[in-house]
Amino acid sequence: MNKKLLAIAAAAAMALPTMSFAWAPTSDINVIVAYKAGSGTDRGARVLAEGAQKYVGKTLIINNLPGADGKIGWTTLVNAKPDGHTIGFINLPTFTTIATQKGAPFTTAKVVPLANHLMETSVVVVRADSPYKTLKELVDAAKANPKLRASTNGVKASNHTAAQLLASTADFKYKAVPYGGTADQLLALRQGEVDFSCAKVADIAPLVKGDKAELRILGAFDTKRIAAYPDVPTLGELGYYDQWYGSARALVAPAGTPDDVIEFWVDALNKTMHDPELVEKHEKAGMSLQYMDNKELGELIKAQEVFCRDVISKLYK
DSSP, X not given: OOHHHHHHHHHHHHHSOOOOOSOOOSSOEEEEESSXXXXXXXXXXXHHHHHHHHHHSSOXXXXXXXXXXXXXXXXXXXXXXXXXXXXXXXXXXXXHHHHTSTTOSOOGGGEEEEEEEEEEXXXXXXXTTOSOOSHHHHHHHHHHOTTOEEEESSTTSHHHHHHHHHHHHHTOOOXXXXXXXXXXXXXXXXXXXXXXXXXXXXXXXXXXXXXXXOEEEEEESSSSOOTTOTTSOBTGGGTSOOSOOEEEEEEEEETTOOHHHHHXXXXXXXXXXXXXXXXXHHHHTTOOEEEEOXXXXXXXXXXXXXXXXXXXXXXXX
16 A cells, blocks of 8 residues: 555544444344355455454454345345344445335335445456457447357346446447356356456456456446556447446445444444555455445435436336
8 A cells, every 4th residue: 555545544543533332232243245255245345344343342244145136135134133233235236226126125215324335346357368359349249249148247236237338338239147146247257158247346356467367357437547457448438338337335234223323333434444454455455445424325325226217227128
């Protein structure tokens, strides 16, 4: 981590007020992650959980409940006892995409925002030995052969939406193949079961580096090039989707959690995510730490609901 960023994080941590709360956890914390171990969400959650222990005073235990594009884990989360001992991660926009569907097992009102953790940009990837060296080559091939296959992390999940945004703006058809989550989706690509995928930067970071890289990045869903990958063009540069798209990974509690419990968690997570050691760990892991407090996260969830209704819903007609 560079010295300037470390100094900023250290100053922020020192400036945080010491507060006492009427509530504090009396047992270890159940942290629900709606995706399998080894996924991007899981890896980020484990880094955060380890760093949070000194501010929470208890061990945060990751409970992976994968399946049904996140529905299993999130349904368990919203129905958990709202006593502060169960919190969980939601992934935006997947959470709001599900919540805004007819007959959804939950709504956004079933959770209380605590803090945003990561904000990850989506990218288009192929195998390192793929014949497609550029995004234009992939698009041209897809136009010539609408049977090209893309693995996704589930029907209408975040990476499926990314592929839809690319295909709709580049004007091509493809075959979406859903898997149980991002880890399985990228494994399918690495094994040659599909032709391309869309995923988040943190998910593919370990797979695109060095002489033994398994994947190649062709394009980024952003308005400017990603600093860590300056040679990768944005989709907008090529005339395709020209806005940022990715995933926010945020912490919430079940609705009904008392205010004093929420205050405890907002404070603890604020201190955790401004801890210089934790900031450095995120940077080394290629994770885009972007803290938002509970109010900012609440606004983001509302904005994502609008995005799901006005943009995402039109991609699947």
